[in-house]
Amino acid sequence: MKWFDKLSEKSTRGLAQKISRRNWLTALGVVLVGGSSLPLLPVARAASSGQPKATDVAESGDPLSCDYWRYCAIDGFLCGCCGGSVNVCPPGTQMSPITWIGTCRNPVDGNNYVISYNDCCGKTACGHCMCNRNEGDRPMYRPEKSNDINWCLGTESSLYHCSTAVLIGLALE
Amino acid sequence: MERGMKNLLVTLLALSAGITHAADFQPEVIGQVASVPSPHPAHWLVVHDLAFNHMREGKLFIVDPAGSGLGDQLRGILSADFLAGFLTSAARREHYVIESFHARGGRGGERTDVVSIYDQATLSVVAEVIIPAKRLTGVPNRFAVALIDDDRFLLVYNFTPSQSISVVDLEQRSFLGEIATPGCAFAIPTGDRGFSGLCSDGGMMTVRLDAAGAVADTTRTAPFNDIENDAMFEKPAISGGMAYFPTFTGNVVPIDLRGATPEVGETWSLTTAAEQAGGWRPGGAWPAVADDAGNLYVLMHADGAEGTHKNGGDQVWVFDAARGVRKDTIVLDHWGIALSLAGAGTPPLIVTSLEGGIDLYDTGSGTLLKTLAIETSTPLLVHGIR
Numbered sequence: 001m002k003w004f005d006k007l008s009e010k011s012t013r014g015l016a017q018k019i020s021r022r023n024w025l026t027a028l029g030v031v032l033v034g035g036s037s038l039p040l041l042p043v044a045r046a047a048s049s050g051q052p053k054a055t056d057v058a059e060s061g062d063p064l065s066c067d068y069w070r071y072c073a074i075d076g077f078l079c080g081c082c083g084g085s086v087n088v089c090p091p092g093t094q095m096s097p098i099t100w101i102g103t104c105r106n107p108v109d110g111n112n113y114v115i116s117y118n119d120c121c122g123k124t125a126c127g128h129c130m131c132n133r134n135e136g137d138r139p140m141y142r143p144e145k146s147n148d149i150n151w152c153l154g155t156e157s158s159l160y161h162c163s164t165a166v167l168i169g170l171a172l173e
Numbered sequence: 174m175e176r177g178m179k180n181l182l183v184t185l186l187a188l189s190a191g192i193t194h195a196a197d198f199q200p201e202v203i204g205q206v207a208s209v210p211s212p213h214p215a216h217w218l219v220v221h222d223l224a225f226n227h228m229r230e231g232k233l234f235i236v237d238p239a240g241s242g243l244g245d246q247l248r249g250i251l252s253a254d255f256l257a258g259f260l261t262s263a264a265r266r267e268h269y270v271i272e273s274f275h276a277r278g279g280r281g282g283e284r285t286d287v288v289s290i291y292d293q294a295t296l297s298v299v300a301e302v303i304i305p306a307k308r309l310t311g312v313p314n315r316f317a318v319a320l321i322d323d324d325r326f327l328l329v330y331n332f333t334p335s336q337s338i339s340v341v342d343l344e345q346r347s348f349l350g351e352i353a354t355p356g357c358a359f360a361i362p363t364g365d366r367g368f369s370g371l372c373s374d375g376g377m378m379t380v381r382l383d384a385a386g387a388v389a390d391t392t393r394t395a396p397f398n399d400i401e402n403d404a405m406f407e408k409p410a411i412s413g414g415m416a417y418f419p420t421f422t423g424n425v426v427p428i429d430l431r432g433a434t435p436e437v438g439e440t441w442s443l444t445t446a447a448e449q450a451g452g453w454r455p456g457g458a459w460p461a462v463a464d465d466a467g468n469l470y471v472l473m474h475a476d477g478a479e480g481t482h483k484n485g486g487d488q489v490w491v492f493d494a495a496r497g498v499r500k501d502t503i504v505l506d507h508w509g510i511a512l513s514l515a516g517a518g519t520p521p522l523i524v525t526s527l528e529g530g531i532d533l534y535d536t537g538s539g540t541l542l543k544t545l546a547i548e549t550s551t552p553l554l555v556h557g558i559r
Contacts, residue, residue, distance in 0.1 A: 072480070075312075098334065124279035127226040135480035139407035140314065141358040141371035142400055143334055148312035150256065153334055157281030158273070158310065159255075160228070 057167060058108045066131035068165075070115050073102030073137050075147035076163035079120055081129035087166040089120035095164070096121055099151040100144055102136050103171045112171035118164050121152035126162040209235065209248050211294035212263040212558065215516040217248075218523065219268070219556040220531055221259055222549040223313060229255050229279065233270065234547050235296065238515070238533055243546035249296040251289075256310040258318035260327065263559055265343065266293040271308060271318050271329055288327060288341055300346050304339045307331035309358075312458065313554055314407060319360040319368055326386055328360040328368055338368065340386050349386040354378055359407060361416065364433045371407055375400055379434050392434050398426070406455070406482070410470070410494075412463035412518045417494055419443065419455040419471055421482045425497065441497035443471055443490065452476040457485035458525070458553045459511040465518040468536070469494035472509050472524075485510035489522065491536070503539040507532055513555035523555045531555060 061068040063086040064078060070086065071078075083090035096119045105112050138145040152158045213235070220234040231253035240246035251270055253259065258271035268291040276282030286308050290300040309317050309332040319328040327341040331351070338360050340349040357370030357378040366389075367381040375396030381389040398405045405418040405426055414431035420440075427438035444453050454477030455461060461471045474486035487508050491501035507526035514523060520536040531545040531552060 122281050125226060125228050130225070132483065133480065134483050137480065137482070138400055138404050139371070140309075140311065141407055142373050142404070143332065143358070148314075149332065150310040153332075157275065158284055159275060159279070159281050160310075 057106065057113070059106060060108050064129060066129075066133065069107055070104055070113075070165040070167070071131055072104035072133050072135040073100075073115070073147055074117055074163055074165055075132045075134070075137075076117075076119065076130070076160070077126040078129035078131055079126070079162040079164045082120075082126035082162040084120060084162065084164065087164050089118075089164065090123075090126070090162065092123060093120040093161050094122045094155045094157070095119070096151045097154045100146055100149065101168070102145075102147075104135070113167050114169045114171050116164075116166045116168045117147065117151075118166055119151045120161045120164060121155040122157040122159055123161045125160060206295075207249070208294050209296065211266045211292070213293055215263075215519075215558055217558050218513075218515055218531075219251075219259065219261060219558070220545070220547060220549065220552050221253065221257075221313060221554045221556065223256065223551040223553055225551040229275075231255070231257050231272075232549075233257075233259055233268075234549070234552075236545060236547060238521075238543070238545060240546075246546050251291055251296060256313065258308070258313065258329070259554075259556055260318050260320050261293075261556060261558060262320060262324040262343075264324050267291060267299075267343075268293060268296075269318075269320075269327060269343075271304075271327075273306065273308065273310065286329075288329070290343075290346070302341050302346055302348055304329055304341060304348050305331065305351060307333050307335075307337070308339070314359065315459070315554065316359040316361045316407070316409075319362050321362045321368060322366040322382070326366070326382065330359050330370075332358070336370075338370075338380070340382070342386055352380055352388055354380070361409070361411075361430065363430045363435060367433065369430065369435050371398070371405070372396075373400070377428075377435050377437075381433060394435060394437065397437050406460060408459050408461070410461035410463035412465055412467070412494070415463070415494070417461060417463055417469050419461050421454065423449065423454045423477075425469070425492075427494070443473070443492070443499075452478065454481060455486070456482045457510045457512070458483060459513065460485075462512045462514045462522075463494055463518065464514055464520060464536075467494050468492065468500070470503075470512055470514075470522055470536075472512050483510075485527065489524070489534075501536075501539070503534055503536070505532070505534070506541045507544075511553050511555075513557070515557040516559060518557070525552055525555065 089095045099118045102115045140146045150160045218236045222232045224231045233251040233253045235249040254272040260269040270289040274285050284306040286304045286306045288302040292299045317330045329339040331337045336354045338352045354370050357372040360368040363369040369377050369379045375398040376394045378393045383389040403420045403422045409416040409418045416428045418426040423443045429436040455471050457472045463469045469492040472486040473488045489503040509524040511525040522534040524532045533542045
């Protein structure tokens with residue numbers, strides 16, 4: 001299909017990371033085609049920039065890419081592209097204390113983990129690395145499972161800046 | 174020398190021309206500002222560009238889609254700050270932008286939520302009503318805000334994450350109060366002067382207001398929405414008080430909202446067994462709309478699975494909404510992510526494409542009529558004039 005070809009071409013150019021003015025829609029397209037054509041880089045990429053290490057859980061993939069395993073239900077700008085990292089807010093922002101959670105499968109150990117997609121708040125939109133994936137996402141009337149909501153709630157400011165993906169536990173079957 | 178003479182002649186001619194018409198010359202007036210027809214013609218559209226990358230600067234484009242180019246199409250713009258909501262009333266000849274302002278702009282500061290009331294002729298703000306700074310912000314939903322009681326009361330869904338509805342009296346230009354809706358989201362107009370919310374237990378909650386805008390009574394249905402296995406989209410297609418809720422796996426739940434309380438009809442499927450096997454599912458930022466003639470248009474994609482419910486689609490399937498029978502298929506020129514209709518639910522079919530354009534399709538022939546000339550970034554929803 002022509003949309004597949006077009007979006008596949010975009011994804012292999014890494015447009016998920018180099019956001020254009022139509023970034024949201026483009027990023028959605030990257031999700032549509034899946035990210036299998038994107039190179040898998042070690043997670044140490046985030047840690048090597050001086051940010052706190054993500055976790056002791058063995059992982060693979062690029063945390064600056066929409067197809068990184070933790071982002072199976074993310075909707076927003078990746079904080080790693082905004083001065084933070086996968087689980088750390090960018091300087092000068094504030095992490096929302098409440099949010100929605102997803103359950104994503106770690107391809108390295110095969111376990112399902114509970115991911116807390118806390119938003120970082122208090123500055124204008126980051127505007128980089130927009131990603132939208134919806135595994136387990138449910139409509140906004142089930143808020144704890146909805147990624148369409150601005151979760152900058154309980155923070156000093158409701159301004160949304162970017163989204164993290166914090167590992168908070170192993171999912172129980 | 175010869176060249177100098179020629180230049181002199183040209184100069185004299187120009188001067189004489191000026192002298193000839195000086196008496197008739199009328200200087201243009203400085204300070205003119207355009208206006209537009211009020212109410213707007215029924216075929217006009219309001220395109221909401223969320224501007225997600227810089228969401229404090231959303232826009233609502235007032236568009237005449239019959240225009241041939243940008244100059245004829247784009248008739249005016251409303252500001253729509255921070256993931257705004259939008260409503261319009263042809264009866265009141267007003268637009269309503271439900272928006273949020275932060276005292277220090279991009280640095281934050283105190284937040285003020287406002288219903289900005291625009292005159293349709295001048296497209297300027299004629300009044301504003303300050304409401305509790307609690308409204309839901311996020312991906313826009315047509316039922317995060319609502320007009321009921323012949324457009325007298327304006328409702329705003331709040332999420333803090335406590336859930337409630339703010340009631341605004343448009344005649345008095347005042348905030349009346351807040352109605353708690355624990356566990357339930359959105360305000361879908363119901364009956365003469367009521368609204369319904371979709372609840373996290375799988376049921377619906379309905380609130381009827383009295384003539385003063387206070388709660389007359391509240392009812393809840395038993396749970397009927399299987400949220401985990403086949404959730405109803407919170408994005409119904411509504412025409413004439415009949416709501417059609419597509420579900421993630423491809424069913425439709427019809428709900429009659431014309432009475433005082435919702436009447437849940439019999440679920441029917443969008444797909445045959447063969448289509449289900451091909452993974453055909455509805456999806457998108459707004460996956461379905463219904464027109465006044467009883468047609469239900471649903472944005473469909475193949476190879477659907479868990480998590481594809483916002484993907485949109487490359488086909489629009491047209492159903493007889495009352496009978497649940499498929500009548501037609503529109504194969505889109507560009508992958509679609511949201512559907513809209515003009516006016517009071519009339520074609521053409523309006524499709525927001527993955528490329529960010531607004532495409533207009535003839536519902537009879539299924540052909541692409543045009544792509545609007547306006548430049549947008551994330552124009553998810555288009556509103557008709559009604």
